[in-house]
Amino acid sequence: MSKKKSTENYQKTFAFHFFSWLHGEKDPYLGNVEMQPQKEYETDPEMVLRHEKEHDAIMDKVYDTQHNVQLRLFHSLYEITSILFCLFLMALLLVTISYLPATGVAEKPVNNEVAARYIENGLEETGAINIVAGMILDYRAFDTLGESHVLFVATITVLILLRLDKNKKGEINPLTKDMNPNDRIYEPKNDAILRLVASFLVPIIIIFGIYIILNGHLGPGGGFSGGAVIGAGLILYLNAFGFEKTERFFTEKTYKWICFFSLSFYCLAKSYSFFTGANHLHSIIPNGTPGAILSGGLILPLNIAVGLVVACTMYAFYAMFRKGGF
Amino acid sequence: MTAFQMILMGLLVICAISVSFSRNLLNSILIYMSFSLVMSLLWICLESPDLAITEAAVGAGITSVLFFVTLKKIHAINIAEKAEEKKSPQHEALQNGGKNE
Numbered sequence: 032m033s034k035k036k037s038t039e040n041y042q043k044t045f046a047f048h049f050f051s052w053l054h055g056e057k058d059p060y061l062g063n064v065e066m067q068p069q070k071e072y073e074t075d076p077e078m079v080l081r082h083e084k085e086h087d088a089i090m091d092k093v094y095d096t097q098h099n100v101q102l103r104l105f106h107s108l109y110e111i112t113s114i115l116f117c118l119f120l121m122a123l124l125l126v127t128i129s130y131l132p133a134t135g136v137a138e139k140p141v142n143n144e145v146a147a148r149y150i151e152n153g154l155e156e157t158g159a160i161n162i163v164a165g166m167i168l169d170y171r172a173f174d175t176l177g178e179s180h181v182l183f184v185a186t187i188t189v190l191i192l193l194r195l196d197k198n199k200k201g202e203i204n205p206l207t208k209d210m211n212p213n214d215r216i217y218e219p220k221n222d223a224i225l226r227l228v229a230s231f232l233v234p235i236i237i238i239f240g241i242y243i244i245l246n247g248h249l250g251p252g253g254g255f256s257g258g259a260v261i262g263a264g265l266i267l268y269l270n271a272f273g274f275e276k277t278e279r280f281f282t283e284k285t286y287k288w289i290c291f292f293s294l295s296f297y298c299l300a301k302s303y304s305f306f307t308g309a310n311h312l313h314s315i316i317p318n319g320t321p322g323a324i325l326s327g328g329l330i331l332p333l334n335i336a337v338g339l340v341v342a343c344t345m346y347a348f349y350a351m352f353r354k355g356g357f
Numbered sequence: 358m359t360a361f362q363m364i365l366m367g368l369l370v371i372c373a374i375s376v377s378f379s380r381n382l383l384n385s386i387l388i389y390m391s392f393s394l395v396m397s398l399l400w401i402c403l404e405s406p407d408l409a410i411t412e413a414a415v416g417a418g419i420t421s422v423l424f425f426v427t428l429k430k431i432h433a434i435n436i437a438e439k440a441e442e443k444k445s446p447q448h449e450a451l452q453n454g455g456k457n458e
Contacts, residue, residue: 163407243410251406259414266422345419352426 158318159248159327167253168330172301179297179337182344183290193351229271236264244338248327254337261338262345274354286343293336304329362402368395382433386424393417
């Protein structure tokens with residue numbers, strides 16, 4: 032007994048769609064994917080002329096090499112000295128390296144009591160199995176604080192450079208108007224492949240990043256690397272689904288508040304721990320049993336703070352490069 | 358040092374040299390990405406997985422993405438493609454063929 036279906040029923044099945052796609056009868060992207068070709072880069076002829084005139088005027092004034100013998104002499108001297116300087120620097124560095132102690136020698140100045148103490152008492156004093164995390168977030172926490180601040184300052188600088196200026200009425204500054212505010216509109220939208228891959232990958236990437244952050248004191252990883260992984264996941268999500276989706280949960284305001292709270296929490300928590308440690312006061316933060324996820328005293332919350340700052344910064348870099356804002 | 362590490366080191370040197378000699382900016386970013394990947398493998402061989410994770414996420418991931426975006430912003434990707442199109446013999450043959458016929 033054959034189960035032959037009627038034509039109408041057959042046209043609803045997956046096999047019909049698959050074979051019609053296979054034979055090229057139907058293009059599944061036709062009507063689903065909006066494709067806009069990249070706009071040809073147009074240069075304003077007036078602006079080019081103006082720039083050329085300015086450039087020529089400056090060149091005539093400053094670099095009149097044909098009439099200025101001194102300048103020509105200076106240029107040739109400049110090249111020779113630069114080559115000599117490079118050679119000198121190379122020789123200096125190579126000679127310096129030859130004076131460094133050989134690797135693997137026990138009497139190296141690096142093998143002093145500081146490293147020995149870190150390795151011997153690290154687990155006991157910081158409560159972190161991962162000695163690296165114990166070092167960077169406990170003994171040398173102020174270094175890490177400085178690093179987070181460097182990242183924050185870098186974002187602010189990029190913000191100054193790349194932001195599209197708006198006046199109080201919300202109009203874009205005429206000087207930056209000819210810069211394309213959002214080049215996203217010239218790219219394929221609703222890209223099915225990218226969306227499907229992103230919907231699989233983004234949760235996995237972000238969960239992996241959270242795992243790296245939360246396990247920073249137990250295994251390899253920590254705030255910075257986990258934050259970078261989460262930032263990469265957010266960038267992939269942004270590429271697949273566009274700014275409309277990400278602006279629902281991440282705007283300039285969220286960035287500001289997350290960075291503010293994380294950095295000030297880090298600062299205050301670490302000041303407290305240094306204060307109590309240096310004055311032999313009793314700290315209210317227990318170290319916990321090594322190996323448990325809630326152990327290591329302040330290391331876990333500090334890792335979370337650093338991770339938040341780094342993830343937001345990575346995403347903010349990309350958004351500002353892309354759109355000149357969040 | 359094992360043979361595997363030697364191979365990785367050699368790859369690093371090759372990547373570093375070819376970055377500076379590649380004319381196409383897009384190619385040099387891709388080579389830079391591979392440099393970071395090789396570097397992160399080397400960090401694992403040198404028993405520092407912390408650095409390996411960071412190198413893979415920052416060097417191979419985010420930095421190169423930012424480079425791509427910058428190239429797109431300054432319209433450098435399209436210019437490189439156009440220059441290659443003009444230089445390629447197929448393109449010339451097409452243009453000349455059209456004229457000759």
